[in-house]
Amino acid sequence: MAQMDTKTAEKISKALSDPTRLKILSEIKKKHDWLYCVDLYDNINLAQPSICHHLKQLTETAIILPEKEGRNIKYTMNNEVIDDFIGFLQGLKK
Amino acid sequence: MAQMDTKTAEKISKALSDPTRLKILSEIKKKHDWLYCVDLYDNINLAQPSICHHLKQLTETAIILPEKEGRNIKYTMNNEVIDDFIGFLQGLKK
């Protein structure tokens, strides 16, 4: 498991520190691991560019991984990043 | 282990999403688990009220625990909160 540096941990924390983005992650979980954007428009009461903005933050930190499917994009959780972040948190403990 | 709710996870993420606050946590680790404020004034190049502001965010989320010692306050990591947060993150994974 890769040792995560502080700057990366900071960015991941920031990406997780918003209710909309946590909601997106729980929707991915709910949809059994592949989420389409259209699922979010139904469940999140924000304009399309706002949702796009949040998805960007989650993909930039690689917490979720995008996959193009024609005109659509679907997303899945990236367990590896979560595990690395957990490793970082373990390292904070006494 | 307590199941952490989304709102709490959001607040903890926010508390962790700042370089100064991560630095404070690493100083606690470095000082072998009990950190005095004065150690921070030496190591962090910010005015006293700014450091105080960051410590407040970390104590409000209970990531660190304060203990009064006369005129001083010392801090220690709260492993329980970290573990609960890790549990929340595990729950996000597919």
Next chain:
DNA sequence: TTTATCCATTGAAATGTTTCTATCTTTTCC
């Protein structure tokens, strides 16, 4: 009891984040 020290609070400036409308790009389907 006076003074010094440690930390907290207030209020304001600078900066960063979230959200929207409008518009653009890319891809699909006719």
Next chain:
DNA sequence: GGAAAAGATAGAAACATTTCAATGGATAAA
């Protein structure tokens, strides 16, 4: 090719966070 659909981008308004100088409150030391 032209129209429609799915996302992305730009720019601006609203809101939140970070930082500081100034000041206040509590405890310890003299």
